[in-house]
Amino acid sequence: MPFAVYVLGLAVFAQGTSEFMLSGLISGIATDLNVSLAAAGLLTSAFAVGMVIGAPLMALASRTWPRRRALLLFLSVFIAVHVLGALTPGYGVLLATRFAGAVANAGFWAVALTTAVSLVPAQLKARATAVVVGGVTVACVVGVPAGAVLGERWGWRSAFWAVALVSVPAVLAVVRSIPGGRPDAESAPVPVRTELRVLTRPRLRRTLLTMALVQGATFCTFSYLEPLLTKETGLPAGWVPVALALFGVGSFLGVTVAGRFADLRPTALIAAGMTALALGWSTLALTAGSAPVALALILAQGAFAFGTGTALIARVLGQSPEAPTLAGAFCTTAFNLGATLGPWAGGLALDAGFGYRAPVWASGALMGCALITAGARRVRVRVRKSMY
Template sequence: MPFAVYVLGLAVFAQGTSEFMLSGLLSGIADDLHVSLGAAGLLTSAFAVGMVVGAPLAALAGRTWPRRRALLFFLGVFIATHVVGALTSSYGVLLATRVAGALANAGFWAVALVTALALAGPHRRARATAVVVGGVTVACVVGVPAGAALGELWGWRSAFWAVALVSVPAVVALLVVLPGGRPDGAPEAGARSELRALARPRLLGTLLVMALVQGATFCTFSYLEPLVTRVTGIGQGWVPMVLALFGIGSFAGVTLAGRLADARPDAVIGFGMSALAAGWAALALTASHPAAALALVLIQGALAFGTGTTLITRVFQLAPDAPTLAGSYATAAFNVGAATGPWLGGLALGAGFGFRAPVRVSALLMCAALVGVWALSARGLTLARGRREHSG
């Protein structure tokens, strides 16, 4: 695997840390800026919205640039927003930096995915995707807990400074190892051509399935703390270890999927989604048993991110003539799920269905995703049969 692909994973690690670290910093931000916890929580929502809206917009804006220039520009803006965020005493400015940082993050993701695939070659696409997505899983295991620890020791601003500093080596490395122009074989399709390619029903259906899978993942992940403390009976001090266990599983799943999905993507997606649906249902039933709950947290993390990585690769396979915008749509679908899943889980909790309710919602979302996959497969078989009859 080219070293530049691992550099892209490093940058994604810093950005993933930024996306998820606020969960451990909200109280400090609210006290320091004299706002409510709800207002501080909007900083997370603003980042998610910026990712969803910004992915296609940023990709369109930077699609004609050489990829190194686009990546350095988006990464530079991302670093600048964290420097400004660390220095400001204004809640409004901090909110604006979260939106701007999300726009830059979305643009970087879209270009980084297509760059990694171009550098790795057609036979290592899933492995390249796994390296880039792996940056997010490492952020869950290392970056987010480290950000929370820094916030506890030196205040929330130190976590913002840390994200900016971790991003600097990626800037230097990208300058050194990434070619200045477009990689050989990169498509030069126009924006209208790419947009037409993205209107294909099978591609749109795959993006919807992606959003459902991620919605199921983050619905439970967002409410793991009350589940394990109030249902499983694990002490509050063990919660970071449970979250890290999910992250370890995620990293393992991404790594394994990267090795398997290039050869057998349909098998990885089919098995992964079926196992996820069964796993969320099992966790809802066995959450009161610590051994079973911890084992399922690890397994579900592996299945969720392994399946998600393979689905991202599938998006690029379905839109070879729209690589940059395909990456941006995959990024948007991921974040639609990441925003919608916790919202649905919160509705279930608020309705009084208990602390297992988000896990049940995850199981239902996976059932909907399986129906979507079945519909896509049926449509594909119908189209293939029609082509055979027409040619005959």
């Protein structure tokens, strides 16, 4: 595996810490800025919306840039908006910085995914994808719990400062390790219309929708994990970083397994992971009052969520070879459509007065929709065969 692929994973670690860290800071932000928990949860949705919009736009804007230049620009903007977010006294400005930071993050993700798979042979594409996505899982293991600890001791703003500082080494690593040439130095770039036409394929659209629903289920519970654990499970606030670390450890294990087997048996891996997620979220909703069971399920759900997500990303990249620029953007958009839908659905459930377990039940419902979507093609194929 080229060292440059691991460098991309390092940069994703810094950005993944920012994307996920609000799950351990949501109560502190709500109190400090005098907003509701649901409003604070929308900061996660704002980040996801920025990723959804930014992924295709930034991928198209940077399609003829040298990859190193594009990655450095996106990282620099990401650092700047986190400094501004750490300094702002108002919720509105913080919401805007989350959106702007996400647009930069989306651009980085879109370029990073296509760069990673372009650096390896076809049989290693899933493993290269796993290395890049693995940066997010390391963020869940180390960065997100560390952010929760910083937020508990010195306030949520300290976590934003930490993300900005951690991103600086990633800038230096990109300068030294990523090739500086243009992505299509030896041939004309694929026309934008040709890349967009790939989206007309029903099979690809179904995979993207499935990915969005799976991630929506994950973010629906993850965004409100801190109030679930402290107010429903009964754990003290000091256990929240531990739970986040458990989720991160599970995520790392899931990505590692997916990286090794997604190229060999992708359908079986995706089907098993989605089924386990649906059962896991429903079980957590029923047993959230038991701390040992809740912590064990958090570990398991992290593994299934990121293992399944990695396999789905690899499948999208494999289904869209004619879209070398936008393939990564398709994945980023689908992933973050789910990250937008999830916190919104969880916030609606909370505001409706259904209790702190409501987002977990919503996660189970979203996974049910994902299973139906993923199985739709097989049902149609069987119906057609029975007709002839």
